[in-house]
Amino acid sequence: xxxxxxxxxxxxxxxxxxxxxxxxxxxxxxxxxxxxxxxxxxxxxxxxxxxxxxxxxxxxxxxxxxxxxxxxxxxxxxxxxxxxxxxxxxxxxxxxxxxxxxxxxxxxxxxxxxxxxxxxxxxxxxxxxxxxxxxxxxxxxxxxxxxxxxxxxxxxxxxxxxxxxxxxxxxxxxxxxxxxxxxxxxxxxxxxxxxxxxxxxxxxxxxxxxxxxxxxxxxxxxxxxxxxxxxxxxxxxxxxxxxxxxxxxxxxxxxxxxxxxxxxxxxxxxxxxxxxxxxxxxxxxxxxxxxxxxxxxxxxxxxxxxxxxxxxxxxxxxxxxxxxxxxxxxxxxxxxxxxxxxxxxxxxxxxxxxxxxxxxxxxxxxxxxxxxxxxxxxxxxxxxxxxxxxxxxxxxxxxxxxxxxxxxxxxxxxxxxxxxxxxxxxxxxxxxxxxxxxxxxxxxxxxxxxxxxxxxxxxxxxxxxxxxxxxxxxxxxxxxxxxxxxxxxxxxxxxxxxxxxxxxxxxxxxxxxxxxxxxxxxxxxxxxxxxxxxxxxxxxxxxxxxxxx
Numbered sequence: 001x002x003x004x005x006x007x008x009x010x011x012x013x014x015x016x017x018x019x020x021x022x023x024x025x026x027x028x029x030x031x032x033x034x035x036x037x038x039x040x041x042x043x044x045x046x047x048x049x050x051x052x053x054x055x056x057x058x059x060x061x062x063x064x065x066x067x068x069x070x071x072x073x074x075x076x077x078x079x080x081x082x083x084x085x086x087x088x089x090x091x092x093x094x095x096x097x098x099x100x101x102x103x104x105x106x107x108x109x110x111x112x113x114x115x116x117x118x119x120x121x122x123x124x125x126x127x128x129x130x131x132x133x134x135x136x137x138x139x140x141x142x143x144x145x146x147x148x149x150x151x152x153x154x155x156x157x158x159x160x161x162x163x164x165x166x167x168x169x170x171x172x173x174x175x176x177x178x179x180x181x182x183x184x185x186x187x188x189x190x191x192x193x194x195x196x197x198x199x200x201x202x203x204x205x206x207x208x209x210x211x212x213x214x215x216x217x218x219x220x221x222x223x224x225x226x227x228x229x230x231x232x233x234x235x236x237x238x239x240x241x242x243x244x245x246x247x248x249x250x251x252x253x254x255x256x257x258x259x260x261x262x263x264x265x266x267x268x269x270x271x272x273x274x275x276x277x278x279x280x281x282x283x284x285x286x287x288x289x290x291x292x293x294x295x296x297x298x299x300x301x302x303x304x305x306x307x308x309x310x311x312x313x314x315x316x317x318x319x320x321x322x323x324x325x326x327x328x329x330x331x332x333x334x335x336x337x338x339x340x341x342x343x344x345x346x347x348x349x350x351x352x353x354x355x356x357x358x359x360x361x362x363x364x365x366x367x368x369x370x371x372x373x374x375x376x377x378x379x380x381x382x383x384x385x386x387x388x389x390x391x392x393x394x395x396x397x398x399x400x401x402x403x404x405x406x407x408x409x410x411x412x413x414x415x416x417x418x419x420x421x422x423x424x425x426x427x428x429x430x431x432x433x434x435x436x437x438x439x440x441x442x443x444x445x446x447x448x449x450x451x452x453x454x455x456x457x458x459x460x461x462x463x464x465x466x467x468x469x470x471x472x473x474x475x476x477x478x479x480x481x482x483x484x485x486x487x488x489x490x491x492x493x494x495x496x497x498x499x500x501x502x503x504x505x506x507x508x509x510x511x512x513x514x515x516x517x518x519x520x521x522x523x524x525x526x527x528x529x530x531x532x533x534x535x536x537x538x539x540x541x542x543x544x545x546x547x548x549x
Contacts (some may be wrong), residue, residue, distance in 0.1 A: 004156060004174050006073050009039040009134075010356045011349075012154050013178035014141040014193060016044035017053055018117065018338050019324020019345040020186030021124040022067055026349035028131035029067075038356060040133050041178060045140035047541040049125040050118035052520055054217060054302040054549045056248050056258060056335065057117040058109060058232060063342035064374075068127060076123050078113040080253050083230030085109045088286060088450040090238040095286045099188045109232055114258070116251040117338065134520040138541035142282065144193055145177060149473035151362035152319030154179040155193065158537055163466050181361035182352045183231045184321035186345065190522040192537055194326045201439040203322070209425040210328055211307040211388065213245060214523050216278040216496050218455075219548060222294035227255050227525060233290070234335065236400070239280045242436075243267035244391050246282050246401070248335065249290055257291055257547075264306060265426040266392055266529050270490035274523075275301075276441040279449040288448065296450070300549050301496035301521040305330045305337070310419055315369045319362040321348045329379060333387045333403065340377045347371040379381040389420035430529045433488035452498040455515050460545035461497070463538055469515045470538035471499065471524065478532045479511035487529055494527045519544045 009096060011027055013020045014092045018254040031038040046052035061078060064071050071078070085108060087098040125135055142158035154177060161172030185194045198204055217424050228251045235245035252258055261278035281287060305311070305328035312329065315322050323345040330337035351368035355361075372378060386406045391399030423429065444450045463470075469505060471480065483489055489511075491500035497517045502509055525535040 004177050006177040006179055007041070009041050009178060009180045011038070011040050011182050011184060011352055012178045013040065013042045013184045013186055014155060015186035015188060015191070015324075015326070016042050016046075016049045016125060016135060016137065016342070017186055017188055017324060018124065019120060019326070019341040020184065021121060021128050022063070022342040023184055023186065023323055023345035023349040024128045024133040025067060025124065025131060026129070026346045027353055028133055030350065030353040032131070034357070034401070035490055036357070039282065042128070042133060042135045043139050043141045043155070043178070044135065044137040045537060046137060046543060047545055049135065050122045050139045051545045052135070052543055053118040054215070054546055055117040055338070056114075056217070056250055056260065056302040057338065058112050058114050058250060058355035059117070059120070060112050060336055060339040063339040063346065066456070067342065067346060074127070075514055077115055077119045080114050080229050082109040082112045082114055082232050084228065084232060086231075086233045088233060088235045090235050090284055090286065092238050093285060095235075095284075114230065114232060114252050116252070118546050140537040140540040141193060142175060142308065142537045144196060145179070147319070147362055150318065152183050152197070152317065153362070154183055156414050158540060160539055163467060164429065164468055166468065169466065181356055182365065184323050184348060184352075185320065185326045188304045188325045190525055191326050191330070192326045192535055194322060195525075197317060197320075198313060201314070201317040203317065205314075207311055207313045208422055209307070209310060209390070210305055210311045210313075211422060212265045212303045212426055212526050213262040213306045214265055214274045214494070214496065214521065215260050215262045215304050216275055216299060216301045217258065217295050217299070217549065220257045220259065220291050220294040220296050220324060221255055222257050222291055224255060225262050226290065226293065227251055227257070229253060235281075235287070238284060239277055242269055244395070245277070247278075249287065254495040256297075257294070258549075259287070259291065262304060264392065265303070265523065266423060266429045268429050268431045269439065270430050270433055270529075271436065271439045271493065273439070273441065273493040275452055275455075275496040276493075279444060280441060282448055283442075292448065296458065298547065298549055299455040300544055300546050301519050301523075303522045303526060306332050307422060308332055308388050309378070309385040311422060312381075314362045316366065318364055321352075321368055323348045329377060329381065329466050331384055333384045340380065343375060343377050344372055345377060386420045388506060389422055393420065398415070427527055427529050427531055430487055430490060430527075432486050452496065453517075454521065456497045459519050460547070461517060461519055461543060462545070463514055463516045463518070463542035465480075467539050469513055470536050471515050471518065472536055474532050474534060478530050480509050481529045482530055483528070483532075484509065489526060491528060491533070494523050496521060496523065500524070
């Protein structure tokens with residue numbers, strides 16, 4: 001085994017998303033204000049910053065206003081303010097608009113912007129580097145390192161140049177250890193290191209499981225006469241019948257429309273395909289009218305935290321903290337999480353800076369959860385804490401009515417005294433195939449609707465083929481003996497990238513894993529009914545390369 005080199009920092013951050021970069025910027029700002037030095041590095045598994053970032057996105061600039069007050073003068077890519085805000089309830093052929101007067105004031109999009117979140121991260125990375133932050137794209141954090149006392153010491157990047165059979169290719173390079181006083185995990189929803197540390201430190205012993213939705217997104221160039229910069233549309237209802245979710249359609253800059261569909265992963269029918277539901281949604285007359293005559297130019301998918309305040313785990317552990325979507329600060333009714341993720345990171349940075357200044361290391365940053373609980377993040381999320389559990393429990397119509405009533409009471413300072421508890425983890429909701437009806441989806445027309453393989457092509461996904469498969473099975477027999485036999489093989493439908501397929505070979509059926517197609521959405525790690533699939537990080541730089549998502 002080759003000896004790994006090591007590098008020492010005060011704070012190591014895993015993930016160059018909005019949270020990770022905000023934490024890095026805030027640490028350097030505090031050091032400059034105090035006239036001190038602080039060593040900060042950010043690891044990013046994507047080939048470049050923003051390559052793996054996917055979101056709608058409509059961004060509330062509240063946290064950015066606090067972090068970089070002169071962001072407009074510095075050229076931040078928030079250039080398209082939201083000018084129209086629509087919420088449609090779809091039936092099979094028609095729609096009706098949910099009146100704005102029925103929604104609490106905080107649900108409007110006044111003062112928000114629609115943009116590419118990946119481009120915002122690229123801009124934030126530039127701001128961070130100007131302050132002296134070291135950012136390493138293309139290096140995946142593959143392993144957590146521990147001190148002798150059990151506290152987190154840092155992380156190690158994955159080895160490069162390992163062949164599929166485990167041998168070393170001619171280009172082999174061992175990973176690098178990054179040691180730190182404190183390590184921040186900013187991996188996004190269902191991060192693989194976050195998952196490991198959650199198990200080791202029991203970070204969910206009190207909160208219970210997180211809940212997720214899968215967002216499938218496309219970017220379209222539309223005819224100029226159809227483009228209305230700043231127009232924002234959200235939908236619920238059709239085509240979903242026995243699942244909860246909805247669509248979004250945002251008119252952004254450069255004549256483009258970002259549209260997508262989110263399906264909550266607590267659905268019961270194993271024959272449901274979130275990808276196919278998104279394609280079917282586009283055929284609705286109201287949605288077709290927005291993009292018909294245009295051209296699809298990009299595609300991607302990613303899971304989203306939907307558990308809300310009561311699903312936020314313990315945020316700190318000896319030697320580190322969870323920030324952003326690694327912890328899950330999405331405001332589900334508002335369909336926004338960037339501002340809350342950034343603010344959580346800023347508060348964690350302030351706690352870590354204080355600890356470093358006191359020459360501490362490896363302990364728990366208790367000041368971070370205390371500050372977060374006293375912040376506007378907690379206030380905002382507590383106000384909407386019952387929304388997602390309500391629709392999950394009672395369905396779209398009753399759940400929406402209950403959520404609206406609860407949020408209005410909260411707006412008036414009269415919130416209900418109870419918190420709705422979540423159901424079990426999303427993988428436990430699937431029913432057996434003999435308990436449900438199959439779903440027959442229409443074939444793609446290649447103009448408005450598409451298949452998964454042509455879609456993955458537009459995500460610019462690439463993995464070095466001669467490397468160990470990063471979608472690992474705890475037991476190779478379970479996919480056929482259990483998943484296919486009892487649930488109809490749901491992995492071949494819930495994956496939005498065509499990674500999993502059952503093939504006949506020599507008179508026997510086996511699961512084929514096309515790992516090179518993986519867009520790192522993490523659905524399989526969440527929805528596999530037996531939790532037999534374990535997503536581990538592939539070689540750094542692999543995965544999608546989203547240019548403007």
